[in-house]
Amino acid sequence: MKKIEEINDEIREVLLEEGAEGIYKCYQCGKCTSICPWYQVDLYDFPVYRFSLETAMGMVASSEDKNELAQEIDKIYRCVGCEACVDQCPHGIDTPKILRAAKRLLVDFGSYPETLKSTVQKIKNVGNPFGEPIENRADWAKESGVPQFQEEMDYLFFPCCLPAYDPRNQKVARATAGILQQAEISFGILGTKEHCCGEVVRRIGAEQVFTQVCKANIKEFTTSGVTKVLVSSPHCFTTFKNEYPEFGADFETLHITQFLSKLIDEGAIKPAKEFNKKVVYHDPCTLGRKNGIYEEPRNILKSIPGLELLEVEDFNRNLSVCCGAGSGGLWMEWDKDERIVNVRLKQLIDTGADIIAVACPYCLQMFEETLKSMNSEIQVMDVTEILYEAL
Numbered sequence: 001m002k003k004i005e006e007i008n009d010e011i012r013e014v015l016l017e018e019g020a021e022g023i024y025k026c027y028q029c030g031k032c033t034s035i036c037p038w039y040q041v042d043l044y045d046f047p048v049y050r051f052s053l054e055t056a057m058g059m060v061a062s063s064e065d066k067n068e069l070a071q072e073i074d075k076i077y078r079c080v081g082c083e084a085c086v087d088q089c090p091h092g093i094d095t096p097k098i099l100r101a102a103k104r105l106l107v108d109f110g111s112y113p114e115t116l117k118s119t120v121q122k123i124k125n126v127g128n129p130f131g132e133p134i135e136n137r138a139d140w141a142k143e144s145g146v147p148q149f150q151e152e153m154d155y156l157f158f159p160c161c162l163p164a165y166d167p168r169n170q171k172v173a174r175a176t177a178g179i180l181q182q183a184e185i186s187f188g189i190l191g192t193k194e195h196c197c198g199e200v201v202r203r204i205g206a207e208q209v210f211t212q213v214c215k216a217n218i219k220e221f222t223t224s225g226v227t228k229v230l231v232s233s234p235h236c237f238t239t240f241k242n243e244y245p246e247f248g249a250d251f252e253t254l255h256i257t258q259f260l261s262k263l264i265d266e267g268a269i270k271p272a273k274e275f276n277k278k279v280v281y282h283d284p285c286t287l288g289r290k291n292g293i294y295e296e297p298r299n300i301l302k303s304i305p306g307l308e309l310l311e312v313e314d315f316n317r318n319l320s321v322c323c324g325a326g327s328g329g330l331w332m333e334w335d336k337d338e339r340i341v342n343v344r345l346k347q348l349i350d351t352g353a354d355i356i357a358v359a360c361p362y363c364l365q366m367f368e369e370t371l372k373s374m375n376s377e378i379q380v381m382d383v384t385e386i387l388y389e390a391l
């Protein structure tokens with residue numbers, strides 16, 4: 001614990017300017033600590049309740065001891081922005097936003113994890129976090145015959161960087177396109193003119209790069225005549241819908257599960273083939289807690305004949321546990337015994353399901369990669385992949 005003489009007014013003022021709101025409302029009840037997914041990771045101590053107080057005292061990332069500072073930075077970047085603490089705080093304190101103020105400060109000084117620096121640079125330089133060439137961005141769509149977006153089309157389909165480049169997630173993009181084609185929806189993609197939405201850049205704290213990315217995307221969408229966007233990723237969804245408007249964006253964004261659930265209700269899509277499996281749905285934090293989309297993915301799964309839908313008892317909907325990929329977590333390497341994803345996978349496996357259904361490319365990647373080192377037969381599928389099989 002730090003000493004009172006270490007109070008640093010200057011750091012506190014900078015953190016307040018960087019967006020650390022509500023810090024004086026914290027009364028140290030500790031609910032945030034007990035709901036945080038790190039609380040369920042046995043070997044990692046993550047005292048969330050202390051962040052407001054330490055920010056108020058300007059004691060964030062302020063140590064002059066190199067090792068102590070490295071530990072502080074590690075702690076700050078453990079926050080995956082799942083918002084479980086925001087959901088449960090009696091005073092509505094936004095702890096991930098407070099931590100993001102600290103991240104912005106660290107980015108300004110270049111004192112943040114090397115792996116995240118690389119992620120930010122790749123998005124800035126080539127428009128995706130993997131450093132892949134922009135010319136390959138639409139390769140996933142070649143065999144599906146998905147057209148380039150034209151102004152007269154109703155929807156832009158924006159698949160996210162993972163479905164664009166990662167071979168496993170490309171299957172999800174193709175399944176989604178296949179459903180839209182069967183339902184005769186007028187849509188296209190921007191292809192080589194498509195760039196990362198920048199959500200992860202903002203969560204890491206690289207605000208200047210985010211602003212550049214965001215403004216470039218808005219310009220591209222406006223020039224191309226985009227008015228409605230369908231997205232696969234909850235991260236693109238929340239950024240386009242909730243954050244781009246402050247930079248002048250004027251288009252409607254729908255998550256693909258919202259759109260497909262409505263088409264099923266209207267009878268435009270009719271799942272007919274049996275899918276005789278037990279399926280447990282994992283609520284992605286950014287789709288569920290952040291945007292209140294809980295029922296639409298379940299509605300899609302319930303419409304499929306033969307499918308038995310299971311829930312993780314006590315930890316579903318707003319109490320879902322993060323997969324650990326948010327806010328740059330996908331690119332961080334934690335010790336095997338210090339991973340949120342292992343906690344969540346155990347909960348999902350314990351339901352007895354054959355398949356984990358997801359509605360986020362980050363969750364898909366996180367679960368599949370981790371399952372390779374776990375002794376389980378459970379499979380991971382996107383909701384759209386399951387629906388496509390049932391058509």
Ligand code: SF4
Pocket residue numbers: 025026027028029030031032033048049052088089090091092093095
């Ligand atoms: S739940 Fe809210 S009030 Fe309670 S310790 Fe956490 S931030 Fe403070």
Ligand code: SF4
Pocket residue numbers: 032035036037038048078079080081082083084085086095096
């Ligand atoms: S946002 Fe999630 S990971 Fe971050 S402090 Fe809150 S509960 Fe913990």
